Amino acid sequence: MDRMCAMIMQNRATKEVHHNLSVSQLVEKALERNEGTLASTGALCALTGKYTGRSPKDKFIVDEPSVTEHIAWGNVNQPISEEVFDKLHAKVQLYMVDKELFVFDGYAGADPAYRLPIRVINEYAWHNLFVHQLFVRPTESELAAHIPEFTVISMPGFKSNPILDGTNSEAFICVSFDKKIVLIGGTEYAGEMKKSIFSILNYLLPFNQVMPMHCSANVGTKGDTALFFGLSGTGKTTLSADPNRHLIGDDEHGWSNQGVFNFEGGCYAKCIGLSEEKEPQIWQAIRHGAVLENVVLDAETGVADYNSNALTENTRAAYPIDYIDGAMIPGVAGHPNVIIFLTADAFGVLPPISRLTKEQAMYHFLSGYTSKLAGTERGVTEPEATFSTCFGSPFLPLNPNVYANMLGEKIDQHGARVYLVNTGWTGGPYGIGKRMSLAYTRAMVSAAIDGSIENSSFVHDPIFNLSCPTQITGVPAEVLIPQNTWEDKQAYCDKAMDLAKRFVDNFKKFTHVNDEIVAAGPNIVA
Numbered sequence: 001m002d003r004m005c006a007m008i009m010q011n012r013a014t015k016e017v018h019h020n021l022s023v024s025q026l027v028e029k030a031l032e033r034n035e036g037t038l039a040s041t042g043a044l045c046a047l048t049g050k051y052t053g054r055s056p057k058d059k060f061i062v063d064e065p066s067v068t069e070h071i072a073w074g075n076v077n078q079p080i081s082e083e084v085f086d087k088l089h090a091k092v093q094l095y096m097v098d099k100e101l102f103v104f105d106g107y108a109g110a111d112p113a114y115r116l117p118i119r120v121i122n123e124y125a126w127h128n129l130f131v132h133q134l135f136v137r138p139t140e141s142e143l144a145a146h147i148p149e150f151t152v153i154s155m156p157g158f159k160s161n162p163i164l165d166g167t168n169s170e171a172f173i174c175v176s177f178d179k180k181i182v183l184i185g186g187t188e189y190a191g192e193m194k195k196s197i198f199s200i201l202n203y204l205l206p207f208n209q210v211m212p213m214h215c216s217a218n219v220g221t222k223g224d225t226a227l228f229f230g231l232s233g234t235g236k237t238t239l240s241a242d243p244n245r246h247l248i249g250d251d252e253h254g255w256s257n258q259g260v261f262n263f264e265g266g267c268y269a270k271c272i273g274l275s276e277e278k279e280p281q282i283w284q285a286i287r288h289g290a291v292l293e294n295v296v297l298d299a300e301t302g303v304a305d306y307n308s309n310a311l312t313e314n315t316r317a318a319y320p321i322d323y324i325d326g327a328m329i330p331g332v333a334g335h336p337n338v339i340i341f342l343t344a345d346a347f348g349v350l351p352p353i354s355r356l357t358k359e360q361a362m363y364h365f366l367s368g369y370t371s372k373l374a375g376t377e378r379g380v381t382e383p384e385a386t387f388s389t390c391f392g393s394p395f396l397p398l399n400p401n402v403y404a405n406m407l408g409e410k411i412d413q414h415g416a417r418v419y420l421v422n423t424g425w426t427g428g429p430y431g432i433g434k435r436m437s438l439a440y441t442r443a444m445v446s447a448a449i450d451g452s453i454e455n456s457s458f459v460h461d462p463i464f465n466l467s468c469p470t471q472i473t474g475v476p477a478e479v480l481i482p483q484n485t486w487e488d489k490q491a492y493c494d495k496a497m498d499l500a501k502r503f504v505d506n507f508k509k510f511t512h513v514n515d516e517i518v519a520a521g522p523n524i525v526a
Contacts, residue, residue, distance in 0.1 A: 017101045018128075020143065023289045026102070026132065029125035036126050040302040042288030043317070045295055046126045051187040052294050052312035054195060055171050056394050058187070060085075062176040067203070072399045084166040085176055085183070091165070092183055095158040096121075102128035105146045107136040108197045110331040111261035114210055114254060118197060119148035123155050130190040130291050133320045135197070136265040136330075150180045150200055152193055158185040175199065190293060190318070194268060195395055198252050201263055203397040211255040211406040214392030216240035217248035217262070219333045225260055226449050227253070229391040230342030231370045232314075235423045237269040238438070239342070239445055241281040247327040255336070255410055262331025266320045271295065272313050274306040278438055285323035292317055335414040338449050340421050346371035346385050348425035348433040349482055349496040352475075353444040354466035355458065358411045359520040361418040365390055366404050366510055367503060367521075371424060385499070387506045401512060419448045420466065427485040429495060443474035463496045464503075465523045500524045 021029065027044050030036050036046035061071055063079040071077050102122045109115030118135065122128040131152075138146055159170035171186035173196055182196045202212040215229040216236040225248070228236045237250040249262030250269065269282050271292070276283040286292065286304070293316040296308040306315070321327045341364055343350060356364060368388040387393075389400045396403060411418065423441050427433035447453040447469075456469035459481070471477055478484040486492040500522035507513075507521055 015098055015100045017103060019103045020105055021102065021125075021128070023129065023132065026125050026129040027288070029102070030129065033125060035124055037297060038302060039286070039292060039295070039297055039304050041286055041290075041304075043286045043290040043292050044126060044129065045292040045297055045304070047294055047311065048188040048190070051171060051189045053189060053314045054191055054394070055169070055173070055187055055189070057168050058171040059173040059394075060167075060175070061397065062174065062178070064176065064178040067177045067397075070203070071397050076393055077397055080166055080174060082176075082178075085174055085179075088160065088165050088167075088172065088174065089179075089181065089183060092153060092155055092158055092185060095155055096123070096153075099123050099155075104128050104131045104135070105143060105148060106132070106138055106265070108201060108263050109254065109261065110136055110249075110263070110265070111254070111256065111258070113258075114205065114208065114256060114261065116197070116201060116204070117146055117149050118152065119150075120152040120154065120193060123157055124188070126291060127154055127156075127188075127190055127193070129289075130318050131193055133289065133291065133318055134194050134264055134266040134268060137320075150182065150197070152182040152184065152196060154184040154193055156185065156188040160186055177203065190291070191268065191316070194264075198263065199395045199397060201252070201254070202392075202395055205254055206398060206402050206406065209257060211403065211410060212263075213253045213255060214251070214390070214395060215253055216250045217253050217260055217333070217336070218242055218245040219248055219328060220245050220449070223334055224338070224449070225333045225336040226338045226340065227260070227336045228340045228342055229365070230344075230423075231368070231372070231388050231391055233270055234342035234344045234370055235441065236342060237267060237282070238279055239340075239441065241279065241324060242442075243281060243325075247281075247321065247324045248331045248333050249321065255406075259332065259334040260336060261333075262321070262328075264321070265331075266318060267324065269317045270314065271306050271317045272309060272315050274317075281324050282317065284325075285319040286317050287319075287323070290317055290319035290323065335410075336416050339411075339416050339418045340445060340448060341365065341391065341418070342421050342423055343370045345369070345422045345424035345499075346430040347495050347499045348427065348429045348486075349492060349499055350420070350422040350424070350464065351461055351466055351468040351482055352422050352426065352436060352440065352479060353448065353453070353472070354420045354461065354464075354468045355453070356418040356420055356466075357520065358408055358418070359516045360466070361411060362404050362408050362517050363507070363520040364420055365407055366400055366513070366517075367506060368393060369503065371430070385502065387502075400510065417448070419453075421445060421448075426479060426482065428491075433485075440475045440479060444472055447472045463493075463500050463522060463524070465521065497524065
């Protein structure tokens with residue numbers, strides 16, 4: 001990879017390669033190149049064109065001898081041949097020759113024992129600012145000794161030809177584990193760079209006895225660690241940014257034999273509907289050095305309109321984790337005491353919080369039920385019920401049982417309590433009910449973390465086979481039992497049975513799962 005960079009630099013006449021520019025330099029470059037505009041807070045706002053979310057159908061893994069028997073090939077992990085990758089790589093290299101380039105060297109992983117040295121090469125200054133803020137930034141001495149193990153080459157201006165290049169569209173995200181290269185083209189959505197590295201860690205770390213997790217994490221003043229699993233839009237970032245606790249990270253972590261560590265050095269928050277009142281820490285983090293994606297700004301004042309979805313529902317803010325007051329630097333903590341599974345149930349029938357046994361935890365982890373929220377992926381315009389294995393199916397190269405078994409083992413080893421929390425709809429399905437109050441969800445999560453939830457009596461949900469508390473301070477009792485929030489009780493039962501059947505049907509795809517885990521799911525006649 002270094003030889004490739006050297007070759008490109010030798011062949012360029014007037015263009016430059018900028019290595020590890022500062023935040024201010026990258027902001028200046030982005031403005032100079034008309035890549036974005038400044039918001040009133042000093043954050044850089046950029047637009048990503050037609051790709052305003054991830055493009056999962058355009059993601060590929062090179063089918064190479066070293067990985068072919070380990071990858072769970074399918075619709076998520078689509079294979080391409082080495083020949084196709086090499087030809088595409090050569091075209092991208094030619095495209096880069098006359099471009100001004102920006103290079104970031106850093107790490108994925110806050111724990112030095114497990115971190116992955118990475119390099120990211122961008123044609124956009126704002127993309128390089130994004131990765132500078134999202135990944136772990138090296139010290140001067142670390143930078144001097146830095147040798148990248150994986151390199152991400154992101155050239156949004158290069159659009160592939162599906163007929164000639166073996167892709168599905170003009171966009172592509174291709175990972176080669178043998179060559180240790182990620183090729184990204186045709187899409188300006190910056191999240192593809194972040195998630196490609198996450199996918200790589202999800203492949204590598206289990207071989208090193210580390211469980212990779214699509215979760216946020218925080219820690220209390222007494223050292224009690226909490227994890228929040230969930231897909232985009234379920235509340236990981238919002239709920240982990242708690243002024244009474246220290247943020248470890250908002251999206252991606254590893255669980256080693258020593259404890260939990262953040263994969264990243266920054267946060268990537270959805271900001272549709274963002275307000276200072278509801279999410280003060282995120283609000284205050286959007287300042288100079290932060291990157292806004294597809295947020296509408298007032299043309300006169302530069303004030304962000306976080307309520308506008310004119311460009312996409314998936315508006316985003318990226319900022320370094322030290323912009324959050326009291327964040328853990330570095331992002332390393334002990335073993336978790338509490339694990340929260342977050343789901344945004346568009347049916348409006350799952351309990352707002354329920355206590356899980358280990359077997360139930362493994363069942364719901366494998367199921368990964370939620371609703372894809374509008375804008376997170378291309379083509380999603382309203383919530384869609386979905387099952388995303390391990391709450392992160394798009395990023396998991398290995399068989400799901402690998403991750404689920406690691407979770408079960410760690411729950412046994414460390415005695416973590418596990419809860420399922422519905423941040424979705426209550427009182428009816430999407431379009432009839434309303435989204436669960438954030439204040440109620442915070443109260444329920446706080447009760448789970450501090451243990452006060454265990455002082456409540458619990459009732460058994462006969463359809464979903466879940467144990468639900470009947471009282472939590474700050475939450476109306478009727479909210480805790482979803483049927484009580486529906487006017488039409490028969491409609492609730494019908495919708496609940498519909499979802500329960502979906503759980504059962506989805507779980508049939510998992511093989512080599514023991515009977516105790518299967519029995520931990522909903523109680524219906526299959």
